[in-house]
Amino acid sequence: MTGSPTFQPLYEQIKSLITRSLVLGEWKPGEAIPSEMELASRYGVSQGTVRKAIDALAAEYIVVRRQGKGTFVATHTAPTHQYRFLRIRADDAEPTSDRHHPRTKFIGLQKDKADANIAAKLGIRVNQAVVVVSRVLVFDGRPLILDEITLAQSIFPNLTMEKLVASQGSIYSFLETAYGTRMVRAEERIKAVGATKHASKHLGVAIGTPLLSVDRVAYTYGDRAVEWRRGLCLTSGYSYLNDLA
Amino acid sequence: MTGSPTFQPLYEQIKSLITRSLVLGEWKPGEAIPSEMELASRYGVSQGTVRKAIDALAAEYIVVRRQGKGTFVATHTAPTHQYRFLRIRADDAEPTSDRHHPRTKFIGLQKDKADANIAAKLGIRVNQAVVVVSRVLVFDGRPLILDEITLAQSIFPNLTMEKLVASQGSIYSFLETAYGTRMVRAEERIKAVGATKHASKHLGVAIGTPLLSVDRVAYTYGDRAVEWRRGLCLTSGYSYLNDLA
């Protein structure tokens, strides 16, 4: 007779509890979470229910299962997952080939205040402090992508060029180890644009050259937007890959 | 001591059996497949194992579950799934809004022979007969996408302009009802290019205007490639959306 209008399965609730522990940092990226049996007794449910909750988290790449070893908090630091969100591949390479590590050239870092657009995308207030990182990604010696990455200072304080340059690998890997904030998913909006003067300089092409403009909002646990970026991408010999299902 | 090197779970085998029935047309798109209990007794396994097989098929949108009613073969004919693979959205629309049905303007249909590139993509022999359909998709009165769609005649025989024009809705919906071939997934490769003379004419923009070039290979059951297309897409006021996970 309670008449709960919104029925929520037990495994969804368990999934939320596990996610909550991830947000609170009880288990850090790369670490193992407790075994299914342990979690089952902790939450007072059967192992099968915990399993279904973890299945859902594994499907979202929030955790990774390894048979015989345990279940681990997913991370961007592993070489194979460094550039998990990067969809650019050489046209002559296999889509599945993971050997495409670009080299990063940092260009600048400016402190700024959020305008209305960025404030809306990041869910912060207008004029709140942000950091804008500019960089170029170099593939096989060719500068292909010019990125402008905007982060809220409240979440990523004391970010400096020195730290970025010192960090190896992807920026997500760095943010994860330095601030404990892991990017879980992202939304991209793609357009075709002509190269601006600024882009033409950094990518070494003529002004007006067609480029992909890739806008991205990246989210951490609990669908919280924590990054906005715009990438300008040269696509001669390279393409943006997407699987539709 | 048999030492089976490649262990395959029971539910994977059941999944293959169900897929086989789909390929053979035992259950047509839109129809219900037998209940879990029926399939369980047919294959001599428990209901839970059948459930797991169907779960996998449902995750790939090959079948659709409806609580209380049954499990149905997925289809492109439902209004909400007509343009399931179309990722273009108006910038001012919600990404989730499904009200974006474009209008189709067919331009031409030519019979041709597969060149090396198309033969490789479609897995057919060079010089095998193909049909190339040209069309423009019109959004809100504006011509946005110029498509060139290549299909093997062996799979889609007797395709004519009349039939296409007479068909309502998406081309996948038509191919599904007319030939029973359902597109299950697709791979796209995206580049930025300048509008050719041909494209500029049909999209009403200047030559050289930056466009998205979207190459697609679409697959039916069993990962069989059955369509190759190239779309040229104008992105003023509209974007290509992609979710990264």
Next chain:
DNA sequence: GAGTGGTCTAGACCACACC
């Protein structure tokens, strides 16, 4: 061998659709 995730089963009960 001990511990982990992975599979399979059998049965109970819940939520939903149709009659």
Next chain:
DNA sequence: GTGTGGTCTAGACCACTCT
């Protein structure tokens, strides 16, 4: 009410990893 898919449980056994 009957039949469907959806959830939850309990237990058995398999496959993998490490010691």
